[in-house]
Amino acid sequence: MTKINFLEQKAQWIRRRTLELHKFAPETRIASSLSPVEVLTTLYYGGFIKFDASNPLWEQRDRVIISKGHGSISLYPILADLGFFSVCELERIGQEGSFLGGIPDPVIPGYETVNGSLGHGPGVAAGMAIGLRAKNNPAKVFVLVGDGELYEGAVWEALMFSGHHRLNNLILIIDANKACMLDFCKNVIDYHPLKEKLESFRWRVAEVDGHSVAQLYDLFSTITTTTTPITTTDAAAATARPLAIIAHTIKGKGVPRLECDPLSHIKTLAASEVDALINSVQSGQIELTEK
Amino acid sequence: MGVPAIMRDAVLQDLFLQMQKDDKIFFLSADLGGPKLDQIREKFPDRFINVGIAEQNLINVAAGLALEGYKVFAYAIATFLTMRCYEQIRVHLSILAQLRSLNVTMIGLGIGMSYDVAGPSHHCFEDLSIMRTLPGIKICSPADSLCAQSFVTWALNYPGVKYLRLDGKPHSLVYSVDENIPAGFDFEKGFCELKRGHKSVIVSTGVLTHRALNSATAVATARDDIGVIDIYSFDPDFDALFETIDTYAHVITLEEGFIGVGGVDSMIANLLCDHQSMKKFTRLGIKKEFLFDCGGREYLHKKSGINEDEIRYHFD
Structure with a gap:
């Protein structure tokens, strides 16, 4: 099995586990959590994130900030599978005493920051990136935001800051699933062209099909960082930039009735519907990770 | 000083x-x-x-x-x-x-x-x-x-x-190591009784502690019976604070902030309430509206009723 085949199958499996979690806890945001499945799967299983599951705050770990917290239920099965916590915890999601809530917080091993209020991740990530650079720690900081989240002004304060300070150990991944809660983004406030905006803020920008494991794998493979601190007089400074990845995704990916629904954010799937989706995947009727 | x-x-x-x-x-x-x-x-x-x-x-x-x-x-x-x-x-x-x-x-x-x-x-x-x-x-x-x-x-x-x-x-300084903080500031305790009295006590914070001291010690009207407590960290040691406050019959809170919404006055009112104290209680500060008048701080304080004369008016 090639690496790409492995990751594709893993992503399918994560998508099924995510749907199961939604069945256990229908209050979870399923559509938002299905769009970043390939991104998260490729990052964690593709070897692009340094981590120690038995020591989640290991100093040399790459920092992963999940700014779109509500839309990362799909990270729960990944973290459990990789040993951050027991897989038995997954079934207890949303139940009394469980640390797996509808919106993840750092009580969950593997989560770094408080999530749920949008727009904070990029600034905190920038602070961590500056701190790592000051420590000569070569770890990278990944931050996952939604495209609807880009409406928050604090995001742009952080983007300006990170570009100016040439934080090339910072990687922003935009899960561009094209919708926020009440409508498609283009109908709410159309901020495109996004790539040019980010570039004008001194970011390096890559666009990718966020459901293509192969494209994500190739892109993540190109990420390099320097361990040398960058100063304004350094020749390397002129080219050092943080990296923004616009991952074009589909909100509710894998659930046909959610995929084209501008209100998918607030849609809940009935248990029977989830079972049918999972069964159809298992029997090969629907290819959940089809491109 | x-x-x-x-x-x-x-x-x-x-x-x-x-x-x-x-x-x-x-x-x-x-x-x-x-x-x-x-x-x-x-x-x-x-x-x-x-x-x-x-x-x-x-x-x-x-x-x-x-x-x-x-x-x-x-x-x-x-x-x-x-x-x-x-x-x-x-x-x-x-x-x-x-x-x-x-x-x-x-x-x-x-x-x-x-x-x-x-x-x-x-x-x-x-x-x-x-x-x-x-x-x-x-x-x-x-x-x-x-x-x-x-x-x-x-x-x-x-x-x-x-x-x-x-x-x-x-x-200027209100604190000196020799006079009132021989062991330095205790930020867990959070308050200092800068002037000992026995009748009324002004509980204040920040620069209004200067105003409280001036009100209680100005030469013409010096009152031995007026105490002054400065709260310098929040929240202070409430047990110790109540013990000190409880030696007075009347508590006056003084702050350069809105009153009745969680500042010094609310903190002291809660403290008195927690101890079921029926002590006389007066809160002085900014009533809940913004001030558009142009002027220096003294002028604004007078407009807000936190000038020395107004404070002294409340002394028993």
Whole structure:
């Protein structure tokens, strides 16, 4: 099995586990959590994130900030599978005493920051990136935001800051699933062209099909960082930039009735519907990770 | 006592010295300066960051640096530091600090009517009550430079989130090691009975402690029976505070902030209530409306009823 085949199958499996979690806890945001499945799967299983599951705050770990917290239920099965916590915890999601809530917080091993209020991740990530650079720690900081989240002004304060300070150990991944809660983004406030905006803020920008494991794998493979601190007089400074990845995704990916629904954010799937989706995947009727 | 000094200068001078000894200190400013800040900017260009006029990012970057183990000072105009980015403070300096050790000290400059002629956008009457509302944030409200400066040293070794609310004008000292703080400031206890009385006691904070002392000790009307308690950190040791207050028959709270909404008056009212005390209680401060009158601080205080004559009027 090639690496790409492995990751594709893993992503399918994560998508099924995510749907199961939604069945256990229908209050979870399923559509938002299905769009970043390939991104998260490729990052964690593709070897692009340094981590120690038995020591989640290991100093040399790459920092992963999940700014779109509500839309990362799909990270729960990944973290459990990789040993951050027991897989038995997954079934207890949303139940009394469980640390797996509808919106993840750092009580969950593997989560770094408080999530749920949008727009904070990029600034905190920038602070961590500056701190790592000051420590000569070569770890990278990944931050996952939604495209609807880009409406928050604090995001742009952080983007300006990170570009100016040439934080090339910072990687922003935009899960561009094209919708926020009440409508498609283009109908709410159309901020495109996004790539040019980010570039004008001194970011390096890559666009990718966020459901293509192969494209994500190739892109993540190109990420390099320097361990040398960058100063304004350094020749390397002129080219050092943080990296923004616009991952074009589909909100509710894998659930046909959610995929084209501008209100998918607030849609809940009935248990029977989830079972049918999972069964159809298992029997090969629907290819959940089809491109 | 002494030559009037600006708290900010004392704090920044001390921080400059501390930064020479401790390379884990970062100083972030939301484009706010100060004469004593220049030496920090010049000497520590890698650990001084001007984040620009961007308080939300100031707090988030501070949180990120603190997560990486740095001791971070985040400096801005008090009104904007506490209110522009209250949600950032709530999420990443209060909620997160319950789970992770975050050594962050927010330094807000210009509380109360420090920016007197600047008007209501700059008047800061809410910071104390809204910051007291958030769990896990230690607040220092110094009456003089000595207290403010001492807090910096204490804050460096306190592995949690702090808010230092600084007055913007020069003031003389009310504290001296010889007279009232032989063992130094105790930021866990948080208060000092600066003047012992037995009838009424004024409980105040920040620079209004000067006003309280003047009201109680001015030569013409000196009253031995009026006590003065300065609250310099929040929340103070309530048991000890009640024990002191309980020796008086009448408590007058005095603050340069809105009254009835969580400041000093509310704190003392709660304390009296918790002890089922029926003591006479008077609250003096800014009633809940903004002040558009242009004028200096004395003028605004008179308009608000926190001038000396008004305070003395309430003495029993």
